[in-house]
Amino acid sequence: MSLAIILSRAQEGVAAPQVMVEVHLSGGLPGTHIVGLPEAAVREARDRVRVAIQSTAFEYPSRKVTVNLAPAELPKDGGRFDLAIALGILAAGGQVPRERLDACEFLGELALSGELRGVPGVLPALLRARARGRSIVVPRANASEAALVAGANVRVAGHLSEVCSWLRGGDDLPAPTPAIGVDDAPPLPDLADVRGQTKARRALEIAAVGGHHLLLVGPPGTGKTMLAERLPGILPPLGESEALESCAVRSVAGQRVDPGLWRRRPFRAPHHTASAVALVGGGSQPRPGEISLAHHGVLFLDELPEFSRHVLEVLREPLESGRIVISRAARQATFPAQFQLVAAMNPCPCGYAGDGQRTCRCTPDQIQRYRARISGPLLDRIDLVVDVPRVPLGELAAAPSEDSATVRARVLKARQHGLIRAGRANAEINPRELERDCALGAAERRWLEAALERLGLSARAYHRVLRVARSIADLDGGAPLLDRTHLAEALQYRRF
Template sequence: MVAHVGTVAFLGLDARPVEVQVQIAGQEFRLSIVGLPDKAVRESGERVRAALEAIGLALPPRRITVNLSPADLPKEGSHYDLPIALGLLAAMGMIDAETLAQYVAVGELGLDGRLAPVPGVLLAALHASGTSLGLICPASQGGEAAWAGEVEVVAAPDLLSLINHLKGVQLLSPPERSMADLVAGGPDLSEIKGQETAKRALEIAAAGGHNLLMSGPPGSGKSLLAAALPGILPPLTPQEALEVSMVASMAGELEGGRLRRVRPFRSPHHSASMPALVGGGARARPGEVSLAHLGVLFLDELPEFPRGVLDSLRQPLETGQVSVARAAAHVTYPARVQLIAAMNPCRCGHLGDASLACSRAPKCAADYQARVSGPLLDRIDLHVDVAAVSAADLSLPPPAETSAMVAARVAAARAIQTARYGGAVRSNAEADGKLLDAVALPDEAGARLLTQATQAMRLSARGYHRVLRVARTLADLAGVERVGRIHIAEALSYRRLMGVN
C-alpha cells in the first residue's frame, strides 16, 4: 500500500504542490526519504520516529520509503515533518487515507510530538484555498492560515490531538483570524526640534512614496527623522496587508500568526551582505529589500555599505521586485520599497565646519561621497541637507505640529492619487513616463523652467521624470490640479547636483 499526503514546496512566494508518497514493504527496517530533499528534510525521519514514540506508537520493522513528488523539484525546510508523519500513519492504517486526501499539511514536529511553527503557512493556506482543499498546520499559526479565505483550517497543538481530530474522537475548534495591533513605532515629529526643511522633505516622501537621502553631520537628527516616517505613512490597505504578510510569512516573521497592519520599517546594519539585503543564500530567502515591501528600507551610514551591495539595489528600486537566480530555480520576490538613506558629508562628518573640519578636506569628502554610485543616487527623488541643530533650536519649546497632523495631509494626498490612478499604481513614485505625461504635465511657466533646469543640471530622462513625480506630489499636497512653476521649482531644489545623471 502507498499512502498519499499533499504538501507544498516554496519557490519565492509561489507554493508548488508536492505529494508525499509513503510505502511500507520488505522485512528489513530502513527509512529512506527521496525526491531531492535537503538536510532538514532528510533529518525528518528521526524527528518523526521520535514524535511517534512519544505518543506510544512505533514504526514497523520493515522497509519504509518516502518519496517527495515531483522528484525534480528541490525540497527544503522542516515543514515536511508533518506530512511525512501523516503519510506513515496512513500507511500503517492509523488514519483514513481518504480523509487525508482532503488536506494540505505543513508543520515541524518536536521530539515530544508537538507541532512547531514553520515559515510559509499563509502561502500554503492560499494554495489550499485555490485547490479547494483544507489545511493542517500548527495551532500557533491557525490565525494566519484563516486569512486565506474559504478554507478549512485544522490547527493542532500536537500530533496526538490531530490524530484524534481526524478520527472524529475529539474535534479541534476552527482558528479565528488574528491581526497585529495598529501601532506604528518611532518618535513623533513634535519631538524633533528644528530641521523644518528635512521635515518638509519627509512629508513629501510620505505623500508620494518617494525615495529620500539626508546628508548632514553626526547628531543632526537624520536617524530620528527616518524613524518618525512610519508615523505619517498611511496604514496598509487589506490587499497590501496580505502582500506584506505573505513575505513575512515566508521569512517566518509573523508573530503569533497575526497579519501585519502597519508598513514595515527595516534598518539593516551597513555590514549586511548582498544576500542579506536583496535576498538569496542557500534557500533563496527574501532579503531586507523584500521584507520592507510596501514599507521603508532605511540605510544609515549609506557610504559605509559595500558599493557592490548598494548597486544591487538599483534593479529592485526601478522594477519593484528582486530576482534571485539559482541553478535549481529562479525565485522572484516583491520589493516595492521606499528607500530612506542617511549619510555624513565626509568620513569625519564635519565638512564645512571650520572649527571641526579635517585637514584632508575637500578630498576627504569627495572620496567618501564617491563610494555611492551616481546611478543609485539618480534613483533617489529627494536629496536634502540636514544641518546641525543649534543650541538656540534645542532651547525652543517643542513644535506644535504633530505626526498626526502631517499624516492627515499625507492621507489626503494619497487619496487624490488613489482616485487619479484607479489602482493602476499606488503612488506618484510608481507612475511611469507615459502616465506622468497625462497627469503631471506642467503649465507653460513650469514647463519652461523644467526644460532650462534639465539642460543646466544635466538631468537624465530618469531624473527628468523624477522631478515631475515630486512636482505632482507637491501639487497634490497643495490640493492643486495642475502642476505649476512653484511645484517644479521646489522639486528641482531637492535634486542633487552630480556628475552622473
C-alpha cells in the same frame, strides 16, 4: 490499499508550491526510502517520523515504505513534511481513515515524542490553501501567524495524536485565535519630537505622499535619524493584502510575525557593515534580505557612504523593479522588494563641511572621494536630497511643531489623489501614466527642459522630477496641471 496521498506545501521564495506526499507500503526488507529531490533535513524525516509514530502508540509498519515527494524536480528542505509523511504512512497502513485527507493539507515538523513544532513559511502556504479552497492543519506554534489570514479554514494541533484523533472523528481541531489589531500596539515615534528642520520635514512629507526615495545630508547630531524613524508614522496604513505580503516575507525568513504589528509598515535599518547577501538575500537555500524584509515599508541606510560600494550597487535593480531574483545552481527564488529608501550621510568625512559652528578639516579631494563612494546611477534613483543643518539652540527649546497625526492626515488626503488617478503612489506610476498625470503647459515644459539641460540631468531624473512635482501638487490640492512652483520645488531636491 497500501498507497496514500497527502497534500503539503514546499517553500520557494514567497511562493508555496503544492507537494503531493505519496506513501506506498510493499513487501521486501523493512525500511523507509524518501525520494523526490529531498534535502538532508527531509531525508532525516524517516527517523523522526518512525519514532514519533511509535511514541504515539501507533504501529510503524514492518514493510518497505517508499515516500515520494512530487513534483520530483522541486527541491524540498526542512522538516515541514514530517506530519504529512507520518499521516501518509498511517493512512497507507489503515491506521487512520482517509475521508478527510483529500480536502486538507498538512504542515509541521515532528519531535520524537510526536509533538508538532512550528515551521517557517507557513503564511504563504495558508494563502495558497485558501485560494484553492482547502483546509490546512498547522502546528500550534504557528497559530498567531495563521490567525492573520481571514477566510482561511485553518486548524491547529500540538501533537500527532490530536491530528489522528480528528481524522478518526474525534474532537475537532481548534481554529487559531483572531489576531489583535494594530490599535493595540505601542505608538510610533512622533514628528512632534523634532524641533526646527522645516525643509527636511517638508521633504519627508513629500516622500510620504508619493513613496519617493529620500537622502538626508547634514552634520552629526542634526536629527537625520530622528526624521527617518518618524516616516512610518506619517505613511498610510497597509491594506490587508499588502500587510499579508509583507508578513509572508518575514514568515519565509523564519521571523516571528507579531499579531499586534502586522498592519504596520516595516522599518529596517541594517548596519553599514552588512554584506550584499544580508541586504538583498541569498544563501545556498535562498532567503530574503533586508530589502525584502522592508517590502511595503522603509529601508533606512544610515551613514550611507560607509556601506561597501559593492553593497550599494546591488540596490540599483530592485529600486527600479521592486523585486529581487536570486539564482543558484539548483534553484531560483524571487522575493518582493518594493521598499522606500531613506538614507543619511554626512557632507564630508569629518562631518562638518558647511557647518557654521565647526570648522571642516577635510581637503576638497577627501570630500570628493567620500561622496564618490555613492555612484551616480544610485544617486540618480533617489528622488529627494535635502540638507539637514544644525538647529539653533533657541529652536530646540521652542514649542513642539506639528505631530505625526496632523501630517499624516495631510498625507492621506494628498495620496488619495494619486490612488484615484492611477491606483498607486506617484513614485510607482509608469511612463504612460506619467504623461497623462503630469501634464505640463507649453511654457512650463520649455522652462523644465532648459533647467534640466543646465543641470545635466538624465532622462530618469526628468521622470523623477515630474513624479515629485506631482506629489507636491497633490499636497497643494491635487491640481491637474503642474505649474512652475511645483517644478521648481522638485528640482531643488536634486542636489547631486
